[in-house]
Amino acid sequence: MATTFEAVAEIISETSDIPLDEITPEKNAFTDLGIDSLDFLDIAFAIDKNFGIKIPLEKWTEELNENKASVDEYFILSKLCARIDELIAAKNA
Amino acid sequence: MLLEYFQMIDVVEELDPDNGRIVARAEVPMESTVFEGHFPGSPLVPGVLLIETMAQASGFMLLSRLKFEKMPFLANVTSAKMRTFVEPGEILRVEAELEHDGSGFAATKARISSGGKKICDSKLMFRIMPFPNTTLKNNMLDRFSQISHSSAG
Numbered sequence: 001m002a003t004t005f006e007a008v009a010e011i012i013s014e015t016s017d018i019p020l021d022e023i024t025p026e027k028n029a030f031t032d033l034g035i036d037s038l039d040f041l042d043i044a045f046a047i048d049k050n051f052g053i054k055i056p057l058e059k060w061t062e063e064l065n066e067n068k069a070s071v072d073e074y075f076i077l078s079k080l081c082a083r084i085d086e087l088i089a090a091k092n093a
Numbered sequence: 094m095l096l097e098y099f100q101m102i103d104v105v106e107e108l109d110p111d112n113g114r115i116v117a118r119a120e121v122p123m124e125s126t127v128f129e130g131h132f133p134g135s136p137l138v139p140g141v142l143l144i145e146t147m148a149q150a151s152g153f154m155l156l157s158r159l160k161f162e163k164m165p166f167l168a169n170v171t172s173a174k175m176r177t178f179v180e181p182g183e184i185l186r187v188e189a190e191l192e193h194d195g196s197g198f199a200a201t202k203a204r205i206s207s208g209g210k211k212i213c214d215s216k217l218m219f220r221i222m223p224f225p226n227t228t229l230k231n232n233m234l235d236r237f238s239q240i241s242h243s244s245a246g
Contacts, residue, residue: 038168038169041168041169041195041198041218041220042169042171042218044195044196044198045193045195045198045200045218048193048195049193054194054195054196055195055196056196057195057196057197057198058196058197058221059196061197
């Protein structure tokens with residue numbers, strides 16, 4: 001069974017046409033991989049469907065816009081995957 | 094339909110916001126300046142306007158779910174298939190259903206048929222954002238009221 005990171009990397013590679021070997025846990029989806037917000041909608045949609053969760057993208061965006069969080073906190077892939085794991089755990093609790 | 098004004102939906106015939114479903118009717122006008130160019134001597138509704146029609150049906154369904162507190166803006170035409178031509182005077186059945194209710198976005202599937210014949214279908218994605226101003230919000234409310242009341246008459 002694929003890890004969360006492997007599944008997310010596969011989704012990013014397919015939706016954004018980025019070679020899989022360039023997608024590593026320490027990369028930031030926006031600043032390192034060059035994904036834009038429209039592409040990230042496709043990624044969020046695929047992640048939601050794949051894991052049966054709802055990434056709180058609206059809340060994250062608000063926090064970024066209000067400087068209450070940094071892009072790295074949510075969009076470095078290892079951190080994104082950790083948050084996905086938390087959402088999966090909350091769903092299964 | 095008033096093609097020049099992008100008023101694509103004439104009547105909401107069925108609406109189930111909780112389950113994310115809408116059925117609407119759109120009557121293609123016999124005459125429009127759009128047909129002067131598309132195409133001379135062979136008037137057809139442009140495919141982009143059929144996509145717009147599916148987007149508007151999806152949009153009114155989403156607006157109802159959102160209780161008009163936020164606005165869905167078309168962000169992504171994930172896929173669209175134009176299966177046959179649409180000529181002046183045709184009556185179109187426009188259906189849309191929610192595929193995914195995301196955070197700050199929504200995905201829908203929509204299709205148009207006429208007399209049971211498939212015309213086109215699409216997968217669409219919308220950004221859900223605050224209304225940029227009250228003029229747009231009031232306009233959406235007014236338009237929705239017009240096309241919803243039409244179904245009662």
